[in-house]
Amino acid sequence: MNSTALSFDALERAVAALPDNGLSALRRAALEQLRRDGLPGAREEDWKYTELSSLIEIANNWLDQGAALPAPSMRAAPDAIDATWIRIANGQIDDDSITGLPDGISVKRLSDTVPELAPAGRLGDFNIALLHDGLHISIGQDVTLQRPLGIHVCDEAGDDSVSQVRINIDVAPGSVASFVEYQVSEGEADLYSNSVINLAVADGARADYVRIQNRHKRHNQTSHLTVGLGKDARLRHTSFDLGGRLVRNDLVVDIAQPGAEADFGGLYLVGDGQHIDNHTRVDHRVGPAVSNQEYRGILDGKARGVWNGKAIVHEGADGTDAQQSNHNLLLSRNAEIDAKPELEIYADDVKCSHGTTVGQLDEAALFYLRTRGLSRRDARRMLTRAFAQATIGRTPVEQLHDFLAGAVDSRLRELMHEGDQ
Amino acid sequence: MLQIKDLDASIGGTEILRGLSLDVSAGEVHAIMGPNGSGKSTLAQVIAGHSDYEVTSGTVTFKGEDLLELEPEERAREGIFLGFQYPVEIPGVNNAILLREAVNAKRRHQGLDDVDAFEFLKLAREKMAVLGMDPQFLNRGVNEGFSGGEKKRNEILQMAMLEPSLAILDETDSGLDIDALRAVAEGINALRSPDRAIILVTHYQRVLDYVEPDHVHVLSDGRIARSGDKTLALELEDKGYDWVREAASA
Numbered sequence: 001m002n003s004t005a006l007s008f009d010a011l012e013r014a015v016a017a018l019p020d021n022g023l024s025a026l027r028r029a030a031l032e033q034l035r036r037d038g039l040p041g042a043r044e045e046d047w048k049y050t051e052l053s054s055l056i057e058i059a060n061n062w063l064d065q066g067a068a069l070p071a072p073s074m075r076a077a078p079d080a081i082d083a084t085w086i087r088i089a090n091g092q093i094d095d096d097s098i099t100g101l102p103d104g105i106s107v108k109r110l111s112d113t114v115p116e117l118a119p120a121g122r123l124g125d126f127n128i129a130l131l132h133d134g135l136h137i138s139i140g141q142d143v144t145l146q147r148p149l150g151i152h153v154c155d156e157a158g159d160d161s162v163s164q165v166r167i168n169i170d171v172a173p174g175s176v177a178s179f180v181e182y183q184v185s186e187g188e189a190d191l192y193s194n195s196v197i198n199l200a201v202a203d204g205a206r207a208d209y210v211r212i213q214n215r216h217k218r219h220n221q222t223s224h225l226t227v228g229l230g231k232d233a234r235l236r237h238t239s240f241d242l243g244g245r246l247v248r249n250d251l252v253v254d255i256a257q258p259g260a261e262a263d264f265g266g267l268y269l270v271g272d273g274q275h276i277d278n279h280t281r282v283d284h285r286v287g288p289a290v291s292n293q294e295y296r297g298i299l300d301g302k303a304r305g306v307w308n309g310k311a312i313v314h315e316g317a318d319g320t321d322a323q324q325s326n327h328n329l330l331l332s333r334n335a336e337i338d339a340k341p342e343l344e345i346y347a348d349d350v351k352c353s354h355g356t357t358v359g360q361l362d363e364a365a366l367f368y369l370r371t372r373g374l375s376r377r378d379a380r381r382m383l384t385r386a387f388a389q390a391t392i393g394r395t396p397v398e399q400l401h402d403f404l405a406g407a408v409d410s411r412l413r414e415l416m417h418e419g420d421q
Numbered sequence: 422m423l424q425i426k427d428l429d430a431s432i433g434g435t436e437i438l439r440g441l442s443l444d445v446s447a448g449e450v451h452a453i454m455g456p457n458g459s460g461k462s463t464l465a466q467v468i469a470g471h472s473d474y475e476v477t478s479g480t481v482t483f484k485g486e487d488l489l490e491l492e493p494e495e496r497a498r499e500g501i502f503l504g505f506q507y508p509v510e511i512p513g514v515n516n517a518i519l520l521r522e523a524v525n526a527k528r529r530h531q532g533l534d535d536v537d538a539f540e541f542l543k544l545a546r547e548k549m550a551v552l553g554m555d556p557q558f559l560n561r562g563v564n565e566g567f568s569g570g571e572k573k574r575n576e577i578l579q580m581a582m583l584e585p586s587l588a589i590l591d592e593t594d595s596g597l598d599i600d601a602l603r604a605v606a607e608g609i610n611a612l613r614s615p616d617r618a619i620i621l622v623t624h625y626q627r628v629l630d631y632v633e634p635d636h637v638h639v640l641s642d643g644r645i646a647r648s649g650d651k652t653l654a655l656e657l658e659d660k661g662y663d664w665v666r667e668a669a670s671a
Contacts, residue, residue: 368509371469372519372579373497373526382522386513386562 004053006039006126010063015129017067021111023131030128037122049306049338050248050277055220058190061160069132069163073156075184080403083150083180090155091132091163091193097152098135104143104175110134110166117166120196120224121250127164127196127224134166139205141172148178148208148397153195157187157219165195171205173230178208178397183223184215184243191219196226203230203257208396211239211249211266214407217273218245226252229289232259236396239266239278240404242411246275253282255289258319265294267391269408270335271415272301280324281310287347288319296391297328298384299335300415310342311352318349328358329387331380331416381416385409422447422618423468423488423587428479430467437463439643440479445587448615452629452654453622455640456662461622462506464640465591469503470496483587497523498530500586504576504593506622511563516575519563520545524582548581551611553604570601577608588612589620594628606631626658639665 015031018024039056040047072089084102087094098107110117111133120127139145155163171177179199185191193215201207207227215221221244227235241247253262268276282291297305311322328337341354361383369379385408392404423445430438437460445451455461467474468481470493481488488496511519525535546556552574564572573593580588590609594602609619609632621632629637629651637653638645639662646665647653657665 362509365509365511367471367493368505368511369514369519370493371497371503371505372523373494373530373583374522375494375526376492378522378526379494382514382519383511386511389513 004056004060006034006056007060007063008035010060010067011129014063014067018130018132019111021133022114023111023128023133026115026117027129027131030125034122034125034129037125039122039126046279046308050246050275054246055192055222058160058192058220059162061190062162065159067130067162070156070158070161073154075154077150077152077182078403080406081148081150081180081182082399083148085150085152086135086137087152087154088165090161091165093133093135102145102147104140104145105149106138106140108136110136110168115168117168118198118226120226123194123222124196124224127166127194130162131164131166135168137167137169139169139171139175139177142174143172144176145178148180150180150182153181153183153193155185155187155191155193155219157185157189157191160190162192162194165193165197167197169197169199171199171201171207173202174204175202176206179210180397180400181209181211183211183213183221185219186216188218191216193219193221195221195223197224199225199227201227201229201233201235204232205230206234207236209235209237210395210397210400211237212242212404212407213240213244213247213249214242215244215247217243220244220246222248224250224252226254227262228254229257229260229262231257233257234261235264237262237264238391238395240391240407241266241268241270241276241278242407244274244276248277249279251278251280253280253291254285255283255291256285258286258288260289262291263293265296265391265394267388267408268295268297268305269388269411269415270297270299270303270305272303275304275306277306279306279308281312282322284311284313284317284320284322287317287350288321289317290321292323293325294391294394295326296387297326297337298331298388298412298415299328299337300331301334303332303335305335305337307337308340308342309354311344313343313345313347313350313352315346317347320347320350320352322350322352324354326356327387329384330358330360331384377416381412384412384416388412422484424480424482426480428467428481429477430463430474431477432463432474436477437474437643438467441644443638443645445618445620447586447618449635450613450619450621450632452634452637453620453640454624454637454654454657457624459640460643461640462591465503465589465620465622468501468589469493494526498527502580502583502585502588504573504580504588504590506591506595508564508572508576510565510567512565514563516561516563517542517545517559520559520579520582523579527583545578545582548578551604552578552581552608553600554578569596570598573597573605574601574608577605580612581608584612586616587618587620589622591622592624593621594623594625602628603631626654629654641666
């Protein structure tokens, strides 16, 4: 149990006050489930390093004050990313953004369907219980999207608030689609955003998914992305965590059909007062199939990072190739990373490996750059940037590279400036 | 240009240089030879400002300034260039970008504007052609996956772009085949001018067939045991380093 418990009476009132629609029964069921299970606590292995108490406090404050969803402020998505943007602001869907979409993309509100919502742990129940509405996005059969579909999640915290995002995405057989999830927030009050996204990539389909989190530094996020891969389906995924205070991202990849390929990874830049946790899990239920993950972290000041990569090769999943690596650059003595690769193998014919490194900038390279006239600070920045470039370079949606390079540069400048203080 | 007086330097408490003195004037090429462990590379690293080496006594002045007070990057901007014996591989740092940043760091120090990107590339390509380098090397990571010879050519390219007042080339000739050696020597000779000085740190006489030194010094046990003109190098090649050691202890 958490030292801070969720206030269930207030939660129940909030659930009852939500609009009565196709989600009502699911909300009530999720509430009951949550009442039995509670939210994850630090005594659990998967939550050992990431304490949710501060988020529960924000939730309780918000629930006590009537659990209002502030009016959505419609902010423009970044111009630099050429995408078809769907927007969810303060947990509310922007209707204008889901009409007139290009051919091959259909979007429905979850409340207008009979939604099937896959379990996503206790935060998934918390998500459903308080869900205003969500989306079901379908990419039609044999469609190749010309532009990425952008999911712009923006929150503005005038008062303490909590918002929920829920999206199901189906990519039909033979389709090729790319997605950009862009989560940002503003406002000086406390905020906790909780998103659950399910991506089903059907037989022979290909999905590229880039997640960018650049929240205000006092705002918090938990996110859960589950990807199911069909026969010969392919996922390429890269994430960037630039902002936020307490951030926990879970990525679950489920390989239930042979021939699937999952390539994923991410970069987290963590500075003073930030705690960023990336948990991944890949289930190889059949073979042959390939998964390859590479995460990188740059931590400065009193930063805290967590990476936990789990690969499970189930019985009979012969021909599995599962690789994982995690590299961390600590720019200050006060920064801390908990890195843990986990391999569970129950099949015989498999190829698996993992590698984790935690290190500092290479002194020989720093000296070399300084003998070329670069200041120590510029040399440090150049080497740090080179470390980050490996993740930018592997990001699937190529048109994002310049945008990401700019965003990473600007965050690194802040981070390393904070570190110099 | 460079005056070294009674220099003692150590690394990790082990004394390497013991009372080394050397005077290098503008326009001169000095060759510093000596057996392994005699302190040749230490001298190069101390002049460049490596913090692992501790100067325990003596002075080093460069253009009349106390060099030992300056950070490595300040020394570089003042016109000192060290060609590394083992150039560092830096994956992810683009060779062209480093080259431009290095040139701009020096220009800013001199109160000049940054180089024009187009002119810069044009000049770099010209210099590369002289060194027999494929222009593709500009787009690669610094020394990343370069062969030994390619790394040394890259050092000479950096030197050619930076136009230092004082270049210290630490065994730049080692491990080169004859074509690479000629290209590197050509790069060094192109830099020779009445207002510049070059210190060639080398184990072998071979490079001196291509770059003719004004002075040759032999280092032994951390100090200069013998100095002479280019004939000293030939004599060394003939008699070996033991001859100098014996002469020094006699």
